[in-house]
Amino acid sequence: MSLLNDQRTVTLEIANEFMCGKTPLNEVIEHFYNNRVASEIKNKRSETKFILSALCRKLFEIDNIINQLTDKNISPRNIMIRNCIRIALVELIDLERPAYAVINSWVEIAKNKKRLMHFSKLINAVLRKFIKNNTKSTLDDSEKIPGWLWDSWSKTYGKTETIKIINASLSEPPLDISYVDTETNMLQLPVTLPGSYRMNQTGKVNEIEGFKEGKWWVQDxxxxxxxxxxxxxxxxxxxxxxxxxxxxxxxxxxxxxxxxxxxxxxxxxxxxxxxxxxxxxxxxxxxxxxxxxxxxxxxxxxxxxxxxxxxxxxxxxxxxxxxxxxxxxxxxxxxxxxxxxxxxxxxxxxxxxxxxxxxxxxxxxxxxxxxxxxxxxxxxxxxxxxxxxxxxxxxxxxxxxxxxxxxxxxxxxxxxxxxxxxxxxx
Ligand SMILES: C[S@@+](CC[C@H](N)C(=O)[O-])C[C@H]1O[C@@H](n2cnc3c(N)ncnc32)[C@H](O)[C@@H]1O
CATH class of the missing domain: 3.40.50.150 (Vaccinia Virus protein VP39)
Incomplete structure (x- = not known):
């Protein structure tokens, strides 16, 4: 099997595999990057994770947007078309990438894939309509998580508290760390709770001061x-x-x-x-x-x-x-x-x-x-x-x-x- 050397195609293949099973996203990403991704794009792994994590957070909202943009809903059997549009929307909404580049790239990917080539016009039309109409999700907060989770949380915590839980759960977290030497705060970070310090820095953890030297570890x-x-x-x-x-x-x-x-x-x-x-x-x-x-x-x-x-x-x-x-x-x-x-x-x-x-x-x-x-x-x-x-x-x-x-x-x-x-x- 030849190795994948296009970042968007890798993201699409990982999304397809993840959506079809119950394997944690990190494991699917690890498997792909260890076995199916060409060396020249292996450095794009954290970007892939960022896009797919954003997709997981917003999946119900993104699908609501897609449903508004399509007259006939895309068949659930054709998960691949839906995933192309889903990832393209994350690129447009979360990464704020230029529309022409995102749309052209996904249309090209579709044209070159056997299972997608008949749908390149549909993908083009849906994405252009999204840009033109600036379509927003119409979901209530309660619809942003699966029904069983809503039932479970609202029964335990009540509806008002559950809405707060949902919005916090679907937000990106900061990075919390604990120090090996409990007496110091070498990075001079704000204390969140006893022994826990908060960093709002993004980027690669192993590039932050003191990580490689083993001065701290990541712990919520x-x-x-x-x-x-x-x-x-x-x-x-x-x-x-x-x-x-x-x-x-x-x-x-x-x-x-x-x-x-x-x-x-x-x-x-x-x-x-x-x-x-x-x-x-x-x-x-x-x-x-x-x-x-x-x-x-x-x-x-x-x-x-x-x-x-x-x-x-x-x-x-x-x-x-x-x-x-x-x-x-x-x-x-x-x-x-x-x-x-x-x-x-x-x-x-x-x-x-x-x-x-x-x-x-x-x-x-x-x-x-x-x-x-x-x-x-x-x-x-x-x-x-x-x-x-x-x-x-x-x-x-x-x-x-x-x-x-x-x-x-x-x-x-x-x-x-x-x-x-x-x-x-x-
Ligand atoms: C919530 S995680 C623990 C996190 C860990 N305490 C920490 O602070 O990093 C639960 C762990 O329990 C382990 N586990 C599950 N069943 C177990 C068993 N029967 N005996 C020993 N470990 C088990 C899992 O492999 C998993 O690593």
């Missing part, structure tokens, strides 16, 4: 909270369950803890090792399935960052909107329950376990914990106290659970997390 402000909720971990043993790619493990080591990581995925452990290598923060790593693993000792402090739908991270992973569904939530709930039941077996009496998920779904958060507490009489909730964590008070519920929502942090938002603190009764 919300993701720094679970480790802090464990309290003072200096010189203590902490079991970090479900560890990769290692953000919370690095934070715990930087806070002075002796950390043991348990993670099932070898591939993700490789990424985690790269992160530890770069920052010089080195916990013990065990590759194992927590459901089968037998620890040599029990722990006083455990962090369980369970696999979840990750709907709290849509700002960074807008592809999730299009690849997750209610069925995924159901299987996550089962796995989280099993992981929780297993994890508390690793606790010493009076030991503390912090459970967290980067999900906004009630069933993966509060619903999961309330059901777990009902079934497990040896475990109690240890309400997170506003006096102990004044910086987090806006996120703490009357029951002592902590939930961040994407719009609840000024100037740039925050990833959505649910966090609960549990202890084993003596």
């Amino acid at each position: 402000a919300g993701a720094t909270i679970p480790a802090n909720i464990l309290g003072d971990v200096r010189d203590k043993n902490v079991l970090d369950l479900c560890s990769a790619p290692g953000g919370k493990a690095m934070q715990l080591v930087a806070m002075g803890a002796h950390v043991t990581c348990v993670e099932i995925s070898r591939k993700r452990i490789d990424t985690m090792k790269d992160n530890f290598q770069r920052t010089g923060l080195k916990p013990e790593i065990i590759c194992a399935d927590i459901l089968k693993w037998q620890p040599e000792k029990k722990y006083d402090l455990i962090l369980l960052d369970a696999p979840c739908s990750a709907t709290g991270t849509i700002r960074k992973n807008p592809d999730l909107i299009h690849i997750k569904d209610q069925q995924d939530i159901k299987s996550n709930i089962k796995l989280q329950k099993m992981l929780l039941e297993r994890s508390v077996e690793f606790l010493n009496d009076n030991g503390v376990l912090v459970y967290c998920v980067c999900s906004l779904e009630y069933e993966e958060g509060e619903g999961q914990i309330e059901a777990f507490l009902k079934d497990n009489s040896s475990i109690s909730s240890m309400p997170i106290n506003k006096d102990d964590f004044p910086e987090y008070q806006a996120f703490i519920s009357p029951k002592g659970y902590l939930s961040t929502l994407p719009h609840l942090q000024e100037e740039g938002g925050i990833d959505g997390f649910f966090i609960s603190k549990l202890y084993k009764k003596f």
Whole structure:
């Protein structure tokens, strides 16, 4: 198979593949750039990601615009034509590229592709009509996400709050970082939450001062909270369950803890090792399935960052909107329950376990914990106290659970997390 050497064609092929399956966008992009893209355009990878992420954020709005511009809707079977127009619209709207260049390029691509050549006139006409009419989306905010997600969020948070969640989730996030040396702020950045600093800089992360030298790593402000909720971990043993790619493990080591990581995925452990290598923060790593693993000792402090739908991270992973569904939530709930039941077996009496998920779904958060507490009489909730964590008070519920929502942090938002603190009764 010959390698693709035209940037727009690469973006189109990746969009086609992504829209047909449930593979995360990053994985599809990685596969293409490793196997199907010619070396002379490999440097365009971040541009491809930017365009397709913007498309994922706005897909419902872009399709609404396309539907207004076409008399007969383009058949859902012909996803390729629709993707040409979708990508061209992102180029026009988000990248503000000159209309003549965008339209001519897509018409040429269509003329040269067997499956598109009969539609080059349609693509030309739709894009020209868009420019002429300056067509805007007519969708309500509630229609910018899939119906099941609207139902889930509006049931949990109410309609007004959900609109705020949607708009924050569909905005591009700033870059939050944590320092290896917790005493310094070498880049002199504003502090968002304890141990979290915010950068509004765009561009390649590895070109920012101090990254290659391992002085900091990227971690959303919300993701720094679970480790802090464990309290003072200096010189203590902490079991970090479900560890990769290692953000919370690095934070715990930087806070002075002796950390043991348990993670099932070898591939993700490789990424985690790269992160530890770069920052010089080195916990013990065990590759194992927590459901089968037998620890040599029990722990006083455990962090369980369970696999979840990750709907709290849509700002960074807008592809999730299009690849997750209610069925995924159901299987996550089962796995989280099993992981929780297993994890508390690793606790010493009076030991503390912090459970967290980067999900906004009630069933993966509060619903999961309330059901777990009902079934497990040896475990109690240890309400997170506003006096102990004044910086987090806006996120703490009357029951002592902590939930961040994407719009609840000024100037740039925050990833959505649910966090609960549990202890084993003596
Ligand atoms: C939400 S991510 C963890 C993020 C990580 N704690 C961090 O801060 O970077 C969940 C992780 O759980 C791992 N996982 C899922 N099931 C597991 C199991 N049965 N045993 C061990 N790890 C598991 C996944 O491979 C994934 O890396």
